[in-house]
Amino acid sequence: MKKAEPRPAQKRTRDPDSKRAALQTAAIRLFTDIGYENVSIAAIAKEAGIAVGTVYRFYENKLALLQSMLEALEYEYVEQMKADWATPGGVDVRLDRVCEGLFDLTAQRNTLLNLMSMTTDVVFDDGALPGDHIQAQIVSMYQDGVRSGAFRAGDVDLYGAMAHGLVEGAVMRWLRTGKPSQREAALQLSSVMKYGFLSRQINETGP
Amino acid sequence: MKKAEPRPAQKRTRDPDSKRAALQTAAIRLFTDIGYENVSIAAIAKEAGIAVGTVYRFYENKLALLQSMLEALEYEYVEQMKADWATPGGVDVRLDRVCEGLFDLTAQRNTLLNLMSMTTDVVFDDGALPGDHIQAQIVSMYQDGVRSGAFRAGDVDLYGAMAHGLVEGAVMRWLRTGKPSQREAALQLSSVMKYGFLSRQINETGP
Amino acid sequence: MKKAEPRPAQKRTRDPDSKRAALQTAAIRLFTDIGYENVSIAAIAKEAGIAVGTVYRFYENKLALLQSMLEALEYEYVEQMKADWATPGGVDVRLDRVCEGLFDLTAQRNTLLNLMSMTTDVVFDDGALPGDHIQAQIVSMYQDGVRSGAFRAGDVDLYGAMAHGLVEGAVMRWLRTGKPSQREAALQLSSVMKYGFLSRQINETGP
Amino acid sequence: MKKAEPRPAQKRTRDPDSKRAALQTAAIRLFTDIGYENVSIAAIAKEAGIAVGTVYRFYENKLALLQSMLEALEYEYVEQMKADWATPGGVDVRLDRVCEGLFDLTAQRNTLLNLMSMTTDVVFDDGALPGDHIQAQIVSMYQDGVRSGAFRAGDVDLYGAMAHGLVEGAVMRWLRTGKPSQREAALQLSSVMKYGFLSRQINETGP
DNA sequence: GATGAATGAGCGTTCATTCAT
DNA sequence: TATGAATGAACGCTCATTCAT
Numbered sequence A, B, C, D: 001m002k003k004a005e006p007r008p009a010q011k012r013t014r015d016p017d018s019k020r021a022a023l024q025t026a027a028i029r030l031f032t033d034i035g036y037e038n039v040s041i042a043a044i045a046k047e048a049g050i051a052v053g054t055v056y057r058f059y060e061n062k063l064a065l066l067q068s069m070l071e072a073l074e075y076e077y078v079e080q081m082k083a084d085w086a087t088p089g090g091v092d093v094r095l096d097r098v099c100e101g102l103f104d105l106t107a108q109r110n111t112l113l114n115l116m117s118m119t120t121d122v123v124f125d126d127g128a129l130p131g132d133h134i135q136a137q138i139v140s141m142y143q144d145g146v147r148s149g150a151f152r153a154g155d156v157d158l159y160g161a162m163a164h165g166l167v168e169g170a171v172m173r174w175l176r177t178g179k180p181s182q183r184e185a186a187l188q189l190s191s192v193m194k195y196g197f198l199s200r201q202i203n204e205t206g207p
Numbered sequence E: 001g002a003t004g005a006a007t008g009a010g011c012g013t014t015c016a017t018t019c020a021t
Numbered sequence F: 001t002a003t004g005a006a007t008g009a010a011c012g013c014t015c016a017t018t019c020a021t
Helices: A015-032 A041-048 A050-059 A062-085 A089-111 A111-117 A132-147 A156-177 A182-197 B018-036 B039-050 B052-058 B061-084 B091-109 B113-117 B132-147 B156-177 B182-197 C014-033 C041-047 C052-058 C062-086 C091-109 C113-117 C132-147 C156-177 C182-197 D017-034 D041-048 D052-058 D062-085 D091-109 D111-116 D131-149 D155-179 D184-197
Strands: none
Touching: A015 A041, A015 A050, A015 A062, A015 B039, A041 A050, A041 D017, A062 A111, A062 A132, A089 A132, A089 A156, A132 A156, A132 D017, A156 A182, A156 B182, A182 B156, A182 B182, B018 B039, B018 B052, B018 B061, B039 B052, B039 C156, B039 D017, B061 B091, B061 B113, B061 C156, B091 B132, B091 B182, B091 C113, B113 B156, B132 B156, B156 B182, C014 C041, C014 C052, C014 C062, C041 C052, C062 C091, C062 C113, C062 C132, C091 C113, C091 C132, C091 C182, C132 C156, C156 D155, C156 D184, C182 D017, C182 D184, D017 D041, D017 D052, D017 D062, D041 D052, D062 D091, D062 D111, D062 D131, D091 D131, D091 D155, D091 D184, D131 D155, D155 D184
C-alpha cells in the first residue's frame, strides 16, 4: 500500500474577484436551471472551478449564497427600471421602455425572475423579501403616475402586487416559449399595464 | 437478523377517511407554511397523527403527495371559475364574480395559490404543469370576451400568462396582509383585469 | 367523504392444508427466484392468495418460514437418497441411481439446492445447519462403501463436504444451463464421485 | 432550513490508504460473518472507524462494496492458482500445489470462499458472476490435463462446476472446523480431484 | 379463524459544513 | 489562502409484525 502522497500545492491563486464572479455565474445558472434544493455546494464549486471550502470564503452558507444572488439580481432589475423610468417622455413611453428593459435584462441573465418566489426562506438584510424591492419600484412608478394624473388612485400595495404578478407572468411565459418576439412581448405587457391602471372609469370605456 | 425485531402494537384504528383528510390538511399546511423541501414525511405524519408508513398507503411517495395536493387545489379553482363564469350577466359582472370566487376559495383553503409555482418537478398525469389548467381557464374566458367584442384580440398565451400572474399577485398579497377587505381586493383585481384587456386603444384613453 | 365501509365478511374458509400448501409453493418459488431477502411477506401472501396476517398462523416469522421450507426440501432430498441407496445392486449402480434421483428431484422442484447455503441465519430445531442432513447421508453412504471395501477410508467429514460440494456444483450447473441432458449429467456426477472416492491409489493409476 | 444545522468538526485525518484497508477488512469480515443483507453501512463504518459518509468516498454504494470485495478476492484466488499451476512438475504435483495454495489463501484471508455464491445480485464489470473466474481457471487447468492425457475428456463446463463445488466444500469445511490440518486437507482435496478426473475407466479400477 | 391497515425501527444514501493540511 | 476528505444528522422509504375488526 502506498503511503499518503505529499499534498499537492494549492492552485496558483487567482484573482479573488474572478472567483467570486465565477461562483456567481455558476450559482445563478444552477439555481435557475434545476432549483435551489437540487443544487449542491459541490456542484456549484465544480462548475465555478474552485474548491468546496472556498465557497465558504465568499458566503457564509448555502442560503446566504442564494440570498446574495437574489439580492444582486433584484438590484439589477430595480436599477434598470429606475434608469428607464427616468428617461424623458410621457408615462406611456417610459412604461414601454421599462418593460423593454425588463425583458432585455431577463434575456441577458437568462434567469427566471420568479426564482425570487421559489423559496420561503430568504430574507434580505433590510428585512425585505425577494421581490419586494421590485414591487416597491413598481409602486413608486405607479405613484408618479397617480400624481401626474395618468393613473387612477388605488391601493398601492395591491396594485403593486398585481403589477408585479403581471410582469412575472409575462416574463416567465416569454422565457419559456420565446414567443412572441422579445420586443412584441414587452409592448404587450406595457400595453396591458397601461390599460390596467389608467385613469378612465370602466363605465366610460366599456364596450 | 436485525430487521426482525418485534414491532409495537398498532394504535386503535380510526376512520380511514379521517386519516386521509388529516394527511391532506397536514400536508397542505406544512407545504404552504415552510415549503415542500423543508417538510419531512415524518413531520407530515406527526402533524396528521399517523405513522410514517401510513402516509405511503395513501401516496406512493412524497412528490405524489404534493402532486395530488396541487391537482386537487387547482381542480377546485378551475371548477369555481367555470361556475362563476357560467352565471348570467355581462362580461364585467361575471368577471367580478370570478374574482370574488377566487378570493373566497383562497380564504377557505388558506392556501397560497402560488404553491403551484413553487416546485419545478411536478407534472400532472395529463402532462400539464401546475397552474396550466387555471391559465387555460383564463384563456378560455378571455376568448369568450374576444368573441363577444368585450376584449381586444391579443396573444392568448401571453395574455393568459399575464392574467394568471395578475391574479396570483393579488391573491398572494391579500393572503399575506388581509388588506384591503376580501371583497374590495376582489373588485380591484376584477377592475384591473377589465381595464387591462378591454377593447379601447391606449391612445384614445391616455392622459 | 364516505364513512368507513362495513368490513367485508372474511373469505369463505378454505381447507387450512390447502392454504399451507399454497403458502409453501409460493414461498419456495419466490425464495428460489429472487432470494430470501428480496421476498416480502406481502408478496408471499399475495402469491399464495391469503392475507398477510394468515401467514403468521402457520409460521412464527419470516425466518421460520424459510427454515421450514429448507427443512422440507432437505428432508425430501435425504429420503430420496436413502431410497435410491437401498435398492439392490453394487455400489456403483446404486450411486448412479442416487445421482439420478438428485437430478430428478431438482427438476421436479425446480429449486436451487444451494438455497441451503444462501443464508447464514437458519438453524434447524435439531441444531443442524441447512445441508447438514444431506451431507450426513452422503457420509453414511460413503461409510457403507468403505465397509464393503469399495471406497478407500478417509476423513469422513471432509469427504462428505467435498462430495456435497461436488453434487451442488453439478446440480446448480445443470439447473442453470440444462446441459448436458439430465441423465447424462447425473451419470457424469456419479462417475466422478466413484472415481474420486474409489479404493485404488493415485500412484497405481496415475498417467 | 432543517438541513443546514452546523456540522461537528472532522476527526484528525488518517492515512487514506489505511481507511480503505480498514474498510475492506471490516466489510469482508462482516459480510463473511453475518451475511451481506445483515450488515449495515453504519456497522461497516463503525467497525472500520470511519464515518458513514466516508464509505461512499470509496464505493458508490453498498452493492459496489460487495462487488469490489468479491472481485478482489476472486482475483487473488485465480492468480494464486495460475502461479501454482505454472510451477514445474507433473500434473499431480502441481495439483497438490494448487490445492495447498487455495488453503493458504483462505487461511490468510479467513474468508469463506463461498461468499461468492451468497448473493444473486453481483455481476462483475466484465459480465462474469462471482466464482466464474475461478471456475474458468479450473477448466483451463483441466483442459491442460486432458491435452497431456492425464485427465479423461468430459464436459468441461460440468467438470469445472463439479471441481469448483468440490473445492468449495473442502475449503468451507476446513474453515469451519480446522480439521484435518491445513496441509492434510489440501492433500485430500488434491487426491480426490486427481482420482475424480483421471484417465482410467471405472470398470478397470473398481473393487 | 382471517383480514389487511397500521406501525415505526431501521435502512441506504446525501450533502452542508468543517478544518487539518 | 485554498483545498477537499471527512463528518454525521437527516432524509425518503421499506416491510416484518401486530391486532382491532
